[in-house]
Amino acid sequence: MYLGDGGPFWFAVFLLIGIAGGLLFYLVAFILAPRARSAIKEETFESGQIPPGGKRVRLVMQYFAFLLLFLIFDVVSMFLYAWGASYYSFAPSQSIYAIVLLILLLPPIYITLKVAKSVGV
Amino acid sequence: MQELDKDYASSFVKYGIVAVIILLALVLYLIYPYLLALLQLLFSNPSAILNTTLFKLLIFPGLIYVSIVALIAEWVERKLVARIQVRVGPFYVGGWEGLLQPIADLFKLITKEIIIPKHADKNIFILSPVLAFIVGALPIIVIPYSPTYVIWDYQFGLLLYFAILAFYPLVVLLAAWSSNNKYSFIGGLRALYQQASYEVPLFLAALPAVMLAGSFSLTAIASAQAKVWFILFAPLSAIVFFAGMMAELERIPFDMPEADSELVSGWTTEYSGIAWGLFQFGAYVKLLAYSGFFVTIFLGGWQGPAILPPLFWSLLKVSIVVLILLSVRGFFPRIRIDQLVRAGWGRLIPICILNIVIIALLQPYIVSILR
Amino acid sequence: MDFIVPIILIIFSSIAAILSLESRSLVYGAVSLAIFFLGLSLFFFYLGLTYLAIFQVAVYVGAIAVLIMFTVMVVGEGQRRKRSVPLLAMGLLGGAIILASFLMGISYFFSLPNPSMQPSFTLVSLARYVMDNYGLILFILALLLTSAAYGAVALARREVEETA
Amino acid sequence: MNELSVYIIASVIFLAIGVYGIIAKRNAIRILFAIEIVINAANLNIAAFARYGSLALSQAQAIAIFVIGIAAAEAAVGLAIIIQAFRLRGKINVDEMNEMKE
Numbered sequence: 001m002y003l004g005d006g007g008p009f010w011f012a013v014f015l016l017i018g019i020a021g022g023l024l025f026y027l028v029a030f031i032l033a034p035r036a037r038s039a040i041k042e043e044t045f046e047s048g049q050i051p052p053g054g055k056r057v058r059l060v061m062q063y064f065a066f067l068l069l070f071l072i073f074d075v076v077s078m079f080l081y082a083w084g085a086s087y088y089s090f091a092p093s094q095s096i097y098a099i100v101l102l103i104l105l106l107p108p109i110y111i112t113l114k115v116a117k118s119v120g121v
Numbered sequence: 122m123q124e125l126d127k128d129y130a131s132s133f134v135k136y137g138i139v140a141v142i143i144l145l146a147l148v149l150y151l152i153y154p155y156l157l158a159l160l161q162l163l164f165s166n167p168s169a170i171l172n173t174t175l176f177k178l179l180i181f182p183g184l185i186y187v188s189i190v191a192l193i194a195e196w197v198e199r200k201l202v203a204r205i206q207v208r209v210g211p212f213y214v215g216g217w218e219g220l221l222q223p224i225a226d227l228f229k230l231i232t233k234e235i236i237i238p239k240h241a242d243k244n245i246f247i248l249s250p251v252l253a254f255i256v257g258a259l260p261i262i263v264i265p266y267s268p269t270y271v272i273w274d275y276q277f278g279l280l281l282y283f284a285i286l287a288f289y290p291l292v293v294l295l296a297a298w299s300s301n302n303k304y305s306f307i308g309g310l311r312a313l314y315q316q317a318s319y320e321v322p323l324f325l326a327a328l329p330a331v332m333l334a335g336s337f338s339l340t341a342i343a344s345a346q347a348k349v350w351f352i353l354f355a356p357l358s359a360i361v362f363f364a365g366m367m368a369e370l371e372r373i374p375f376d377m378p379e380a381d382s383e384l385v386s387g388w389t390t391e392y393s394g395i396a397w398g399l400f401q402f403g404a405y406v407k408l409l410a411y412s413g414f415f416v417t418i419f420l421g422g423w424q425g426p427a428i429l430p431p432l433f434w435s436l437l438k439v440s441i442v443v444l445i446l447l448s449v450r451g452f453f454p455r456i457r458i459d460q461l462v463r464a465g466w467g468r469l470i471p472i473c474i475l476n477i478v479i480i481a482l483l484q485p486y487i488v489s490i491l492r
Numbered sequence: 493m494d495f496i497v498p499i500i501l502i503i504f505s506s507i508a509a510i511l512s513l514e515s516r517s518l519v520y521g522a523v524s525l526a527i528f529f530l531g532l533s534l535f536f537f538y539l540g541l542t543y544l545a546i547f548q549v550a551v552y553v554g555a556i557a558v559l560i561m562f563t564v565m566v567v568g569e570g571q572r573r574k575r576s577v578p579l580l581a582m583g584l585l586g587g588a589i590i591l592a593s594f595l596m597g598i599s600y601f602f603s604l605p606n607p608s609m610q611p612s613f614t615l616v617s618l619a620r621y622v623m624d625n626y627g628l629i630l631f632i633l634a635l636l637l638t639s640a641a642y643g644a645v646a647l648a649r650r651e652v653e654e655t656a
Numbered sequence: 657m658n659e660l661s662v663y664i665i666a667s668v669i670f671l672a673i674g675v676y677g678i679i680a681k682r683n684a685i686r687i688l689f690a691i692e693i694v695i696n697a698a699n700l701n702i703a704a705f706a707r708y709g710s711l712a713l714s715q716a717q718a719i720a721i722f723v724i725g726i727a728a729a730e731a732a733v734g735l736a737i738i739i740q741a742f743r744l745r746g747k748i749n750v751d752e753m754n755e756m757k758e
Contacts, residue, residue, distance in 0.1 A: 007273035010174055011262060013151060017184065018258055020143040022251030022399055025231065027137030029395045032232045044238050044302050063314050063462055064739060067559055068644035068732045070317040072637050074555040075728045077324035078547050078721065079622060079630070081280065086619035087332035088488065095481045097627050101634045102474050108641035109466050115645065280546040287554025291526065294558065298519065298565050313562060495662060502666045509670060512689050513677040525689050532696045535666070539707040544717045551724055556692070556731045563735050564685060567742045583680025591672040598664050606658040610706060613713035621718035633725050640729035647736035
């Protein structure tokens with residue numbers, strides 16, 4: 001049904017060509033490039049220092065709240081796209097839900113920015 | 122010092138064989154009838170080749186065109202930034218003004234050793250450059266260069282474009298995590314914050330184009346601009362989209378993820394040889410994809426005076442946008458990550474919302490102009 | 493009657509789902525989860541619900557999988573302990589009960605004649621459903637999302653204060 | 657066997673996998689994975705009945721994107737709770753978070 005001459009077929013072909021082409025670069029590099037290995041070369045790069053700490057480093061994160069806001073906004077913008085594509089079939093008064101949806105989400109941004117500012121991030 | 126990993130080379134060979142198998146399967150099973158048809162056309166009716174999808178996919182708006190433009194963009198960028206900073210830039214390779222420098226770079230990168238650092242997660246480390254390249258290159262499949270030069274004229278092209286680019290933060294995060302390096306991981310987290318903060322402005326800034334054209338198809342959006350370009354209805358959104366575009370591309374005022382004076386090379390620190398080259402190549406392809414998208418939704422796509430063919434106008438506009446994007450690098454210093462996040466959420470999103478509300482309220486006037 | 497594509501998709505997505513729960517490394521689990529979301533979006537695409545498929549990719553892969561992966565990378569693997577056998581048995585039993593009871597419940601579907609397919613949809617009718625018919629639900633969802641944003645920010649606030 | 661039943665079986669399989677994960681896993685992040693799998697199984701069911709049932713395609717998509725919206729809100733709060741629990745207790749296994757009991 002979706003195979004054959006349609007767009008999804010060419011999409012898949014493009015994807016496969018891209019992946020195969022990228023991997024082929026590795027094969028060419030494997031044939032052409034030298035392999036002179038040493039333990040010091042494979043040490044984790046840390047500007048010449050011997051890296052301290054264990055295998056995997058964990059770091060504290062800032063701005064985690066903004067990532068959560070991003071998740072919420074992603075959903076909202078997809079709802080807005082459903083409305084936006086049929087812009088001409090709604091009167092401006094019928095668009096009230098979309099506008100309310102947009103306005104409702106401004107205070108959380110404001111509060112997050114304020115919290116972030118109050119602690120000097 | 123611990124023992125070296127014995128099966129170092131095996132992953133390259135393994136993935137190389139996978140590549141060969143994929144290519145053979147493609148040629149033998151999927152596209153060989155189309156290739157045969159193309160060859161027949163070559164002898165009977167050569168001008169009809171330009172309209173076959175396989176030609177479009179492989180050559181003109183597709184892979185070869187994109188690769189050549191990515192190589193040229195590298196040369197233009199180095200030359201342009203050098204001229205802005207009163208340097209010469211690449212000069213020796215290739216006779217005139219170092220024109221063949223990108224190809225020399227490609228050969229240099231491909232003959233360099235790929236170092237896999239200790240404790241790196243080998244599979245993800247090797248696969249993420251390929252994924253970054255393909256995620257950067259796939260969006261060009263929906264971008265129209267003229268009414269006929271589009272690989273897939275999809276009804277939901279604009280959404281597909283955003284859906285493909287949504288994979289990019291994932292790939293960056295995996296690349297940063299798999300190299301097991303502090304610089305890489307800090308760079309990857311910065312990239313994530315940056316992409317997350319500027320993806321929402323991008324979504325909201327592209328919404329006016331969808332509203333005004335009443336369709337998600339990029340060809341429909343471009344042909345709806347026959348009378349007026351959408352940048353006149355949504356100038357604020359266009360500015361926001363341009364800023365968000367630079368942030369997503371990690372171009373210079375927003376290049377904290379790669380800040381080379383702080384983080385060595387950001388999330389690509391541990392990558393060497395062609396693995397790094399694939400990241401860079403993918404970045405330039407992505408630059409081209411974003412420029413084409415910007416031109417399509419705000420600058421009228423192929424629309425222009427009918428003296429010259431539509432293809433000329435779209436290529437001209439794309440080149441101008443690419444040149445502006447490249448030359449910005451010479452003018453601005455890097456901004457801080459907190460300034461970036463603050464600007465993204467505090468300024469750009471309210472501006473976008475303002476523009477959307479204006480367009481929603483002015484609907485009767487817009488209908489009288491556009492329809 | 494075309495069973496090949498859905499069956500391939502079922503196998504692909506089930507393997508991804510099982511790997512996301514059973515893989516040793518949490519990061520690989522998160523990657524498998526992203527692949528599972530992708531498999532589901534392929535299901536939707538194949539069924540002709542294109543907008544939903546793209547929505548699924550943009551929200552699940554573009555945001556939720558990224559956030560989960562971020563959390564996994566920051567929190568780390570956690571303490572790895574031995575599997576508790578009673579818990580595992582309970583889980584398997586629960587899954588089996590769900591599978592058996594639902595399959596029994598829906599078994600009368602199997603013998604029905606092949607139902608007719610719905611025609612494709614228009615964006616205008618989708619927008620009418622979202623904004624008009626289900627407008628109240630959208631309003632409530634907006635309130636829910638706003639309160640979720642407030643809650644998430646309040647929970648993450650201590651984090652911001654400590655790292656400052 | 658008709659085509660509808662294939663998709664319903666798929667949805668039931670995913671549901672069973674998700675329920676297994678919710679019961680058998682102790683790591684809070686894995687439980688979140690399992691919850692997401694369950695929600696996706698529900699969405700697949702809606703999609704299948706839209707294609708082969710009497711539900712209109714656009715109506716089903718409206719319902720399903722509301723479900724995804726709720727799932728996104730749930731994931732945001734859930735991840736914030738996990739991060740917070742990790743910050744305060746240093747562990748993410750749910751059977752060890754029993755301070756409220758004592």
